[in-house]
Amino acid sequence: MQPISRRQLIQSSAALLVASSVPWTVPARAKAPAGVYVREQDLPVLEMDVAASIEKTTFITKSGRFDQMANGAIIMIPAGIDIPVSWWRLNIRKNHKMNDGARVILKGADRNRRPRLMSSGNKGVLITRNQSDRRVSVELENMVLKGGIGGNALHVLKTSRLRLVNVLISGGKNGLFVPTHPTDIEIIDSEMKHCGYGGGFTHNLYTSYINSLTVRNSKFHSARAQGHAFKDYAKHLDVRDSYFAHYETDADLADGFFGELPVLDRGAWGTTIAVGNTFVRRGPVRPKVIEIRNRGYPPGYNKYVPKGWGTQEVDYHLVDNRDPSNPYLFKHLFYDNTFKNGILPDGRLDPLIEQKPGSMIRNNGSAPWGVRVKGEGGDAPAPSDWQPHYERAVVYLAKNRMEGVPFVPLADRSPYRYPNLTTPIRESDDLPEWAEDVIKA
Numbered sequence: 001m002q003p004i005s006r007r008q009l010i011q012s013s014a015a016l017l018v019a020s021s022v023p024w025t026v027p028a029r030a031k032a033p034a035g036v037y038v039r040e041q042d043l044p045v046l047e048m049d050v051a052a053s054i055e056k057t058t059f060i061t062k063s064g065r066f067d068q069m070a071n072g073a074i075i076m077i078p079a080g081i082d083i084p085v086s087w088w089r090l091n092i093r094k095n096h097k098m099n100d101g102a103r104v105i106l107k108g109a110d111r112n113r114r115p116r117l118m119s120s121g122n123k124g125v126l127i128t129r130n131q132s133d134r135r136v137s138v139e140l141e142n143m144v145l146k147g148g149i150g151g152n153a154l155h156v157l158k159t160s161r162l163r164l165v166n167v168l169i170s171g172g173k174n175g176l177f178v179p180t181h182p183t184d185i186e187i188i189d190s191e192m193k194h195c196g197y198g199g200g201f202t203h204n205l206y207t208s209y210i211n212s213l214t215v216r217n218s219k220f221h222s223a224r225a226q227g228h229a230f231k232d233y234a235k236h237l238d239v240r241d242s243y244f245a246h247y248e249t250d251a252d253l254a255d256g257f258f259g260e261l262p263v264l265d266r267g268a269w270g271t272t273i274a275v276g277n278t279f280v281r282r283g284p285v286r287p288k289v290i291e292i293r294n295r296g297y298p299p300g301y302n303k304y305v306p307k308g309w310g311t312q313e314v315d316y317h318l319v320d321n322r323d324p325s326n327p328y329l330f331k332h333l334f335y336d337n338t339f340k341n342g343i344l345p346d347g348r349l350d351p352l353i354e355q356k357p358g359s360m361i362r363n364n365g366s367a368p369w370g371v372r373v374k375g376e377g378g379d380a381p382a383p384s385d386w387q388p389h390y391e392r393a394v395v396y397l398a399k400n401r402m403e404g405v406p407f408v409p410l411a412d413r414s415p416y417r418y419p420n421l422t423t424p425i426r427e428s429d430d431l432p433e434w435a436e437d438v439i440k441a
Contacts, residue, residue, distance in 0.1 A: 035184075037101045037137045037161070038071040045074045050083060057088050059106065067092065072102035072136065077143070079110035086123040087151065090138060092130040100134040108142030111166055116144040124151025124172060128159050135160035140167050147172025149197040159183055164190045173198040180209040180297060180305055185234075191219040193248075194257050196227025203228040204259075209267070209297040209310065212236040221245040221280075222252040223259035233267030233295055240273075245280035249345055253282075260284055262291040268366040268393035269296045269311045272332035273438055280340045283352025287359060287412075289339060292332055292395055294364040294415065296371035313368050316383070316390040321424045324434045330366055330393045333435050334400055342405040353405045360402070362412035363423040366393040370418060388422045395425040396432050 046061035053060045059075050066073035077083075090106075092098060108114045119125045125145045128138045138159050145167065147153030153172030156162050158181050167190040169175040175195030178185065185207065192204040204223045207213055213234040220229040221244065229244050247258040263279055266272055272292075281289045299310040319328045339360055342353025367390070369380045397411065411425040426432070431439060 037103050037135075038099075040074070040103070040105065043071055043074050043103060043105065044069060045076055048075050048077045050078065050081070053088075054084065057086060059088070059090060066104055067096040067098065070097055070099050070102065072098055072104045074105045074107055077106060077108050077115045079108060079115060080113035082116045082118055085117045085119050085125050087119075088117070088126050090126065090128045092132050092134075092136045092138075094132050096132060098132065098134060098136055101137075102134070103137040103139060105139040105141060106143065107140075108166075111142045114142050114144050114166070114168070116146060118146045119148040119151065119153070119171075121148045122150025123148045124155055125153045127155045127157065128162070129157040130159050137161040137163060139163040139165070141165040142167075144168045144170075145172075145175075146170050147175070147195070149173070152177040153195065156183065156185075157181075161185070164188065166190060168192075169204075170194040171197070173202045174206045175204045176206070178207040178210055180302060180309075182211040182306060182309055183207075184211050185213045187213070187215045187218050189217050192229075193219070193222045194224075194252075196224035196259070200226040200261075202226075203231045203265075205229075206231045208233050209269075210234045212238070215239040215242050217241045219243040220263075221259075222247045222249075222257040223261075225256050225258055225260055227259050228261045228265045229259050229263045231265040233269070233293075233297075235270040237266065237270065238273040239277060240275045241277065243278045243280075245278075246282045246285055258282070258284065260286060262286055262288045264290045266290065266292050266332065267295040268292050268330055268332075268364065269371075270330060272334075273435075274332075274334045275336055275439060277337045278340065279337060281342060281353065281358065282344065283342070283350050283356070285352070285358075287356060288362045289341070289358070290334075290361040292361065292363045292365075292393060294366055294371050294393075294417070296366065296368075311371075314392075316368065316386070316392075319390045319392050321391055321394045322389050324394075324432060328392055331396065331434075332363075332393065333396045333398070333432070333438070334361070335396075335398045335431055335435070335439065336400065338401045338403065339407075340403045341407060343403060349405060357405050357408040359412040360400075360407045360410050361395060361397070361425070362414075362416070363393060363395045363425050364415045364417075365391050365421075365423045367391060370415065382418065382421065386421075388424065391423050393423065395423075396435070397425065397427045398431050398435075399429065 195204040296311040342350040
């Protein structure tokens with residue numbers, strides 16, 4: 001059997017999750033295998049010095065420095081307390097003594113009495129940044145982050161891995177904001193709501209062109225009016241058993257937390273696995289529940305991004321989406337999900353949705369001449385020999401359930417900038433054969 005390469009190992013979030021649980025400790029200055037981090041039980045536990053942390057606007061411990069510990073550390077935060085914060089920074093610098101594969105875990109001491117880090121005014125809560133040449137995982141567990149109206153609640157810069165477990169994020173310009181970088185993110189048993197104070201470009205969750213985003217058993221709902229509940233352009237998205245809604249209560253609607261944009265906005269340049277989720281559409285709202293967005297990121301576009309990172313374009317003549325095994329496709333699978341269209345919190349049907357039933361999903365495609373990239377083309381006409389089967393982004397729908405107002409149509413195959421063209425949306429009663437192993441992983 002051929003050895004697994006680093007590139008193969010990071011190509012799916014499922015592989016990443018498996019690798020992260022391997023019982024392995026990083027030797028000093030060794031290069032850890034891709035996706036492998038130190039076991040939590042091998043980390044020292046340090047107690048947070050709350051008063052000093054407030055004074056220094058970062059995480060200070062009562063004994064020892066976590067950034068000087070080879071494998072990182074767990075910083076234990078007292079349960080049930082409110083901590084005022086203003087742009088606290090967690091930086092991993094080049095001169096820190098951490099090994100490749102180290103972890104820094106900020107952990108509330110009690111799962112049910114989570115400490116709250118609370119900002120106000122125009123400030124955010126926490127910025128994480130890894131300035132070293134080593135992979136370091138930054139993790140938050142059993143915590144609440146409440147951002148002010150002008151800064152991102154959690155802003156992640158050049159961080160190798162971010163992991164959120166039992167975390168509630170509310171408020172902020174964005175709740176979670178991650179600029180372009182080959183970052184891996186895991187969100188487990190968490191919730192994001194009432195974010196997006198910056199207008200039409202701010203959301204509960206906004207991840208740009210990162211490597212992977214894995215979501216399990218989490219909730220995203222009730223963004224500010226012009227925001228998305230979930231906006232993600234990761235290369236690989238794997239989201240399961242989670243909940244997405246425009247708003248949850250009458251109070252959310254009255255206070256402007258009804259996220260009128262599509263509840264899930266997904267970049268077309270990668271792959272999507274969405275299984276066992278619930279999507280709830282309520283008005284006032286745009287016509288689509290899910291948008292597969294025609295976005296790309298050409299390598300070399302930004303000097304701060306690692307060389308070669310981005311969308312790898314190919315000659316469109318090599319693409320044939322009639323063949324699921326074609327290596328150039330961007331596959332987006334929605335399997336065994338529940339879509340509730342226009343069902344209000346009290347169970348009645350929303351009259352706004354009855355007037356405008358909308359569609360479950362639209363595929364806006366990923367053709368090179370139709371991809372919206374800042375500073376690039378995107379407005380050129382389609383090539384004269386263009387055929388629908390050249391489109392790389394393919395949406396697969398299988399065994400999804402619909403409740404409430406019937407969609408009209410169920411799926412929209414017309415890109416909004418090229419309404420005369422057709423993008424591929426494959427509907428079936430069974431899971432596509434190519435996806436069986438992916439779902440089981």
